[in-house]
Amino acid sequence: MAKPVELEINGKRYPVNYPSDTPLLYVLRDELGLTGSKYGCGEGQCGACTVLIGGAPRRSCQIPVSAVAAKPITTIEGLEKDGRLNPVQQAFLDAGAFQCAYCTSGMIMSSVGLLQTNPNPSQAEIVQFLQGNVCRCGTHPRVIEAVRQAAKMMQEHGR
């Protein structure tokens, strides 16, 4: 038996008992109870499971836990700080950028990742970056608007 993996998620360390080749998504959801990251396809095609690994958005259904043991992981549950929403969460809330909202966690995590590397993305850059995130309800225009608003908020508040 390999040594149990330990993960750093949202600033906390979690020992993991699931086999080390288990995709991160199932460890998050089933073993650790962090169900904010969603199962949409298990194939890396829909983006509902997106989390940040070392600050970069990644499909957690495609990454074995063994590959992320040394890297800090942020999930949707880790964005809110002291009861204050992350600007991207706030912008989604303000724009009403969801219908069934099953894609929302993944959309928000991808957008947080985008704004970390590109604080002022153009519409085309947002579209390009979110191309891998599926919203079946057709809320795309509001999602784009929310990302633009979040960018604005973050620049105004220097966050």
Next chain:
Amino acid sequence: MSNVEGKLFIEPERYEFSAGPFHQFELARRDFFKILGAGIAIFAIAKDALGAQETAPGSRAFHNEELPKEISAWLHVGEDGSITGFTGKAEIGQNIRTALAQTIADELRVPFESVRMVTADTALTPFDAGTFGSRTTPTITPQLRRVAAAARDLLVGVAAKEWNVAPAGLVAADAKVTDPASGRSLKYAELARGKTLAQNLPAEDPITPATQWTIAGKAIPKVDARAFVTGKHQYTTDLRPAGLLYGRVLRPPSFGATLTSCDDNAAKAMTGVVVVRDGDFVGVAAPSAHEAQRALDAIHAQWKEVPQISSKEIFSYLKQNAAAKSEDRFRKQEGSVEEGLAGAAHQLDATYTVAYIAHAPLEPRAAVAQWADGKLTVWTGTQRPFANRDELADVFHIPESSVRVIVPDTGSAYGGKHTSDAALEAARLARAAGRPVKVVWTREEEFTWAYFRPAGVIEVKSGIASDGALTAWEFHNYHSGTSGVDTPYVVANRRTEYHPVPLILRSGSYRGLAATANHFARETHMDALARAANMDPLELRMKNLSDPRLRAVLETAAKSFGWPRKKTQEGQGFGVACGCEKGSYVATFAEVAVDKTSGTVRVVRLVEAFECGAIINPDGLRNQVVGAMIQGLGGALFEAIEFENGRIKNPHFASYRVPRFRDVPEIEAVLLDRKDIPSAGAGETPIMAVAPAIGNAIFDATGIRLNNLPMVPNGLRSA
């Protein structure tokens, strides 16, 4: 579902079930107050005002004797002033949790924030046939208004008794009853305190007209939105009751295959694994998803397959296998089509086809089932909790009162979550395991074993006079369905017929049902007629339309779009389409850009005007309308289920293309608020004119007429 040698036998492939006979369930009034605490409650009784209870598409109608018999609450006013509304409808992303709470707050005269909705729980909410057919707004909204009005009267009555005055002079507002004569007032909370008063719902109550709404009609944000942006909301797939096992089902290699042998010894030998074999049903439950997968992989089964037709031959099959003559109820005729055609200046004869498409809800079918003391509780994302309850009771031979189905707010459905497949599977496994079991369909299962919007062939024959007036209209739909089959255009000579064909792929409802296919054929055909007569397509439509509501959406959308428009660049094209269904009206205009060299078709802009009577929540409505437009774009351009030998060939998001960010054009939705007309539902109609508007724009750009949905799955040249 059948019972073979005393064993349960689950047919994984079933068309829509129709709800079984309704039996009384036994939540008595006393129990109700036990759950919610003392206060004032309004109950519906058998003779309630929900006379227009909807019917399931494709299933038999609910007749009067099948209306709710049980006593159940629609509204409760608690001792702390909290208001709880009850509805059997499910929240699946259409935002009824907010819209219905607005309705109650408005009529009861309380702050919006004090109202909470309990939805789609068979133990707590009134019977409901299902969340489909755009029925929540036209049936439940007036019902909840009557309920709230009754509660208001009851509270006024309590105050009148308290003060020993006539109730007529008292005023209910701001969650309190006031006596203008004396200036005294009592809060609803105070009036409800220490009481367990119940009142039956009167059949008719005066309800507030839309012009006097104060809370309804406002763009109130989704009530529990924060839970969704923080990931805290628990969908069915997120539930983890103590002792939970993860279930998987062994699927046949193809539709209709039967199990001939099955070696499950290796799976059974695995620690913590439960294997269930029950007829052709083979499933496993294990402490984790990966252990369940390992157990499933260890089962060696052999299946007998049956030959089946493929998507390549589907349309000729549909034509050849239609009944020679359809039943009377599927045929309509007025005047003489033959005479109308004889007198026409232009005639047109065309055939249209629509492919099978999938709902592909992002939250797949899922259920958590738990047995305790012979009673079954199932959490599942379904549009028909009561029908699911009945089917579970039927399959497991237990009374319906022993089954409770609860629908957590669900990750969308679009008509795709009527059946109880995952619920049955989870319940079967949970019964064997003696522990709660969760079944979450994989994306591949979702694309394969759910059901589809049926394919269809539509034939249209028509004629117009030299001034553009329709002289004849003949319309035949093979297999895809009857919704939207009637033309809204005025024509004296017409014949409409629906031709049923035996089922090929498991098919069921989809947002708008066949109206999308029928609108595509009709509106494409109208465009072709306009071209034949060298008339403006909008002008031809207006010439043949008398319905003022349909004319109004066309005029509104035309103005926003800027119709007629001059082409300013190569490959540019403009198109229009319109229609009405389920009491609401839509007109859509499209601009496309076609690259003739590469065959790439890009939808540049969509403008849609929509009218559904008085608007209850313009923000939620806009989300629904824009969402339907984007979803409609997928079926218009590229969505199609491909199948061969009983297998789905593209059961993944990588091969079944759904609209993504890059596909989304500039979108403008213009909402007409008709406060003088009762509110109609809005979940479906906004999808219907998208495909023909785009197709007509492609014709305008290229001169190529596309009569098959999807229109350009591989670009224009290979279409």
